[in-house]
Amino acid sequence: MTYLRLLWIHLRLGILNELQYRTNLVLQLIQSAVGLVTALLGLGIVFSKTDTLGGWLPAEMLAIVGVYTLVSGLTQLVVRPSLQRFMEDIRLGTLDFTLTKPVDAQALVSMRQIEVWKLVDVVVGLVVLGVAVTQLGASIGATEALAFVVALLAGATIIYSFLLILATCAFWWVRLDNILNIFQSMYEAGRWPIGIYPPWLRYVLTFLVPVGFAITVPTEGLVGRLTSPTLVGAIALAIALPLIARAFWKFGVRHYSGASA
Amino acid sequence: MIDLIHLYRAQFKTTIAEQFQYRGAxxxxxxxxxxxxVIFxxxxxxxxxxxxxxxxxxxxxDFAAYFLLTLIVDHAGFTWIMWEMEYWIRQGNLSPLLVRPVHPIHRHIANNLTFKLLTMVVVIPVVIVLGFVFRPSFTITPATALAFVPAVVLAMALRFAVEWTLASVAFWVTRVNALNQLYYVVxxxxxxxxxxxxxxxxxxRILAEWLPFYRMLGFPVEVLLGRLTPQQVAVGFAAQIAWLTVALVLLNVTWARGIRKYSAVGA
Structure with a gap:
């Protein structure tokens, strides 16, 4: 409960803070629009040359774009900016102030910085997903909807835990501020079903950088091609990875000695 | 001129030392x-x-050949000035650079080239390995190889000038992340x-041929692969030079106006 209130406070702070930079809303709107147009145009070019991409139909690919935009919007709304700030705090030594606060430090560094305008991406993702669902129509039943929601929650948990693990590495390698940008470029790979990649890259995108679990797997659930072993695997990982991330975080905090002291 | 050469040599050395210090990054x-x-x-x-x-x-x-060469040309041309400039301005780190008797652009050019030279040592073997995976089919002749050299040099210069100019927007807008991403998508x-x-x-396609972006990446690649007619190559070189001239003029104007603005923000 306390943490929900904390998140709410940071959300409000984020909004107040961003209202100073209203140009950024316009830029975000432009950026979301351009991103969407690019994704659609990309699909347009691809599907002007072929009917299926590695077995995926246009409407199914549209669903992938929706999930991609939605998950990207959610992580960039809270998790990524917060962790980015956390890493900068380590570098500057200002993390001390966070650690001395009387709440769980992991929760605090994960929600402290909000990029409000990323809500635009969340909305765009939902709209695209809605259009894709309408196009897919009758093929989506209760099973598919349930598989989708479960897989999406699992995927979001996996991505958060993974990002936390990455950010925690900053306790040892201070100049890692690029690492989340690199994650973003890896995340780009999720714009396409990971089945089209050569096997080695598919493994990387499933196990090393779990983009596949966050985007391809939920979409597979939605279009009814998700096999139960994959779903069970995703759920298992969604339980295991947060625990690992938590342990690693605690280990990292113990290692931290401050930069200013 | 001699001073500049000394500056570049010193900057090469510091960058090499810096980069070896941060191998992880x-x-x-x-x-x-x-x-x-690889995705595309x-x-x-x-x-x-x-x-x-x-x-x-x-x-x-053919796609393998195209995209692997794109990788090399993109690597040769990319800059990080749009992020660095925002940081310089927001944190005030630009001030010490401004009091030096040379334009900060030289420091960045030297940094950039050193970084490229260092990392090419890794990029080339990676491309060779990817070549074994994806089996590209190249049809490179001495003529296209010869034309590729100026094409890629002009592409690098053009991209550097354009991105430096865009980076100067940070003088007016303190958070330019959205703009950077917009540029990236375009x-x-x-x-x-x-x-x-x-x-x-x-x-x-027609729009892309008129705008400068294709001249920074796709054009040199297609020159090397021999996908263009001699006439298209000539038009391409002309477009590169024309856009470079425009970008350099813009760079000078925005920079001159920007630093005037900066003294008001940073103080």
Whole structure:
């Protein structure tokens, strides 16, 4: 409960803070629009040359774009900016102030910085997903909807835990501020079903950088091609990875000695 | 001039020392750099396969050749000034650079070139390994190789000038992240990074040929692969030079106005 209130406070702070930079809303709107147009145009070019991409139909690919935009919007709304700030705090030594606060430090560094305008991406993702669902129509039943929601929650948990693990590495390698940008470029790979990649890259995108679990797997659930072993695997990982991330975080905090002291 | 040469030599040395100190960051950059062409290569190879081997005359192996060269040219041309400039301005780190008796652009050029030279040592073997995976088919002749050299040098200069100019926007807007990403998306598409220009719909292709982005990436690649007629190559060089002139003028104007603005923000 306390943490929900904390998140709410940071959300409000984020909004107040961003209202100073209203140009950024316009830029975000432009950026979301351009991103969407690019994704659609990309699909347009691809599907002007072929009917299926590695077995995926246009409407199914549209669903992938929706999930991609939605998950990207959610992580960039809270998790990524917060962790980015956390890493900068380590570098500057200002993390001390966070650690001395009387709440769980992991929760605090994960929600402290909000990029409000990323809500635009969340909305765009939902709209695209809605259009894709309408196009897919009758093929989506209760099973598919349930598989989708479960897989999406699992995927979001996996991505958060993974990002936390990455950010925690900053306790040892201070100049890692690029690492989340690199994650973003890896995340780009999720714009396409990971089945089209050569096997080695598919493994990387499933196990090393779990983009596949966050985007391809939920979409597979939605279009009814998700096999139960994959779903069970995703759920298992969604339980295991947060625990690992938590342990690693605690280990990292113990290692931290401050930069200013 | 002699002073500048000394400056560049000193800057080369410090950058090399700096980069060796932060090997981790270097590896991370390379991952991102390599992944992107591999994504588009995989997409288009999948399309070619589903169409019985070729799309608009591109086989999976042609795509491999195109995108692997794109990787090299992109690496040669990319800059990080749009992020660095924002940081300099927001944190006030630009001030010490401004009091030096040379333009900060020299420092950045030297940094950039050193970084490229250092990382090429890794990029080239990576491209060779990817070559074994994706089996590109090259048709490079001495003539296209010869034309490639000026094309890639001009592409690097043009991209540097354009991105430095765009980076100066940070003087007026304190958070330029959205703009950077907008630029990146435009570049992705119109530079020939997401697909060879020949595969784009006609209006987009024409737009891309008129805008500078294609001249920074896709053009040198297609020159080397011999995909262009001599006339197209000549037009391309002219476009590169024309855009470079425009970009340099803009760079000077925005920089001059920007630093005047900066003294008001940073103080």
């Amino acid at each position: 270097l590896v991370i950059w390379l991952t991102g750099l390599i992944l992107e062409p 290569l995989s997409v288009w190879a999948a399309v070619a396969r589903s169409q019985g081997g070729a799309v608009d005359g591109f086989t999976a192996n 570049f992705l598409f119109l530079a020939g990074m997401a697909a060879p220009l020949a595969l784009l719909p006609e209006p987009v």
